[in-house]
Amino acid sequence: MEYSKVKLYTNAFIFHDKKILLGYKKRGFGIHKYNGFGGKVEPEETSLEAAARELEEEAGIKSPLKHIGVLFFLSDGEENAFHIDIYRGEGFEGTVIETDEMRPQWFSTAIDEHSSDAAPKIPYDQLWETDPYWYPLLLSNTKFRGRADFRMDSEKGKLLPCKWWYGVLDDEGK
Numbered sequence: 560m561e562y563s564k565v566k567l568y569t570n571a572f573i574f575h576d577k578k579i580l581l582g583y584k585k586r587g588f589g590i591h592k593y594n595g596f597g598g599k600v601e602p603e604e605t606s607l608e609a610a611a612r613e614l615e616e617e618a619g620i621k622s623p624l625k626h627i628g629v630l631f632f633l634s635d636g637e638e639n640a641f642h643i644d645i646y647r648g649e650g651f652e653g654t655v656i657e658t659d660e661m662r663p664q665w666f667s668t669a670i671d672e673h674s675s676d677a678a679p680k681i682p683y684d685q686l687w688e689t690d691p692y693w694y695p696l697l698l699s700n701t702k703f704r705g706r707a708d709f710r711m712d713s714e715k716g717k718l719l720p721c722k723w724w725y726g727v728l729d730d731e732g733k
């Protein structure tokens with residue numbers, strides 16, 4: 560797929576007490592899916608500043624965010640490509656709140672199926688369709704990069720991935 564411009568976005572995932580915080584998107588792009596907290600990078604701010612601002616706007620918390628990956632995402636009906644900077648935060652300050660845009664919820668990161676952890680499992684069937692390929696890298700704190708091209712499936716009446724790849728980076732991001 561081709562594109563003319565690249566738009567910068569952020570997406571932040573908070574980890575605490577063997578759990579990951581996801582938000583159920585209540586409106587707009589990605590509605591009814593679970594995702595990290597994020598949005599557009601505004602012209603006057605850095606990607607990290609945008610990630611911190613969006614996390615506070617959408618979940619009411621602050622966290623020491625570290626860049627862990629990049630997703631390059633293309634879609635039918637979008638002339639722009641999305642460059643999504645993925646951040647990971649260990650712990651947080653403040654109180655997690657529900658906002659007009661997102662309903663936050665904790666999910667278990669425990670690998671043990673029989674864990675007594677009360678938190679529900681990550682809802683892999685309610686994420687963007689290609690997210691399950693890179694969540695293991697996010698969960699294991701491994702730097703990564705990837706690309707996914709989405710096309711409108713006229714039979715199903717929704718955007719579906721037609722081509723994608725994800726790769727692991729070394730500590731220097733190469």
Ligand SMILES: CNc1ncnc2c1ncn2[C@@H]1O[C@H](COP(=O)(O)OP(=O)(O)OP(=O)(O)O)[C@@H](O)[C@H]1O
Pocket residue numbers: 568569570587588589594595596597598599600630632641643687688689690707
């Ligand atoms: C395979 N494709 C994808 N996989 C995983 N995540 C994806 C994604 N495509 C977009 N995303 C994220 O979805 C959020 C949209 O943000 P969105 O609400 O539109 O932005 P923003 O809050 O700036 O908009 P408004 O303020 O409402 O205009 C933003 O975090 C962005 O990174």
